[in-house]
Amino acid sequence: MPRTLYTSRGTAVDIGRELGKGGEGSVFDVPSSSSQVAKLYHKAPDGKKQAKLSFMASTADAQLLNYVAWPQETLHPSRGGPVIGFLMPKVSGKNPVHMVYSPAHRRQDYPKAAWDFLLYVARNIAASFKTVHAHGHVVGDVNQNSFMVGRDSKVVLIDSDSFQVNARGTMHLCEVGVSHFTPPELQTLSSFDGFKRTTNHDNFGLALLIFHVLFGGRHP
Ligand SMILES: Nc1ncnc2c1ncn2[C@@H]1O[C@H](COP(=O)(O)OP(=O)(O)O)[C@@H](O)[C@H]1O
Numbered sequence: 001m002p003r004t005l006y007t008s009r010g011t012a013v014d015i016g017r018e019l020g021k022g023g024e025g026s027v028f029d030v031p032s033s034s035s036q037v038a039k040l041y042h043k044a045p046d047g048k049k050q051a052k053l054s055f056m057a058s059t060a061d062a063q064l065l066n067y068v069a070w071p072q073e074t075l076h077p078s079r080g081g082p083v084i085g086f087l088m089p090k091v092s093g094k095n096p097v098h099m100v101y102s103p104a105h106r107r108q109d110y111p112k113a114a115w116d117f118l119l120y121v122a123r124n125i126a127a128s129f130k131t132v133h134a135h136g137h138v139v140g141d142v143n144q145n146s147f148m149v150g151r152d153s154k155v156v157l158i159d160s161d162s163f164q165v166n167a168r169g170t171m172h173l174c175e176v177g178v179s180h181f182t183p184p185e186l187q188t189l190s191s192f193d194g195f196k197r198t199t200n201h202d203n204f205g206l207a208l209l210i211f212h213v214l215f216g217g218r219h220p
């Protein structure tokens, strides 16, 4: 079904074929731009989520975009209508980090990868966290599917709309998480609803990712 949406500036954007699907939304090609994709939500975002996305799109900068598929423009069903998705840089030629740390997948997809490659990947994962933290935000839901790794060891984070975002003091929380990347002191929480994470909670997830990358996908 061909579909035309509009950016917050009123520019028409045609939506192409579906590239991927997650729990919250699907990601589509944008035929007019080979470097961008559109994420559209399965369920219309509420006012708070719309404000989060508008804030994110208005604060996209070169440092963030170097490490994160960060929203660049909100998308609307009509000019001036509600936010139903956003444009972000397209991530291509990269695999989720679990494909890199699993020795079997690594042999297949990164046959030339040795220790130097793994060290660069670990370094670049750390730099991606540093960039998010330097902007006042927290990744929150650290997991093996969000860190996309290239054959050049470059790392780009996807699913940034679920980050914990500090919009000049207004907190947009990340209310999900994966237990095996969650620090011990949060293991007893019944849910992340209303829970404000710190950069140190992220750092626990970072340490686990580095351990996985350097030790063949094992959990410490
Ligand atoms: N920037 C991107 N470029 C290309 N594909 C992407 C991008 N972001 C997400 N995808 C694809 O879309 C899928 C779902 O995106 P994600 O943001 O994880 O959705 P959700 O938040 O709904 O779980 C991903 O697993 C990936 O395959």
Ligand SMILES: [Mg+2]
Pocket: 022, 024, 159, 161, 162
């Ligand atoms: Mg998500």
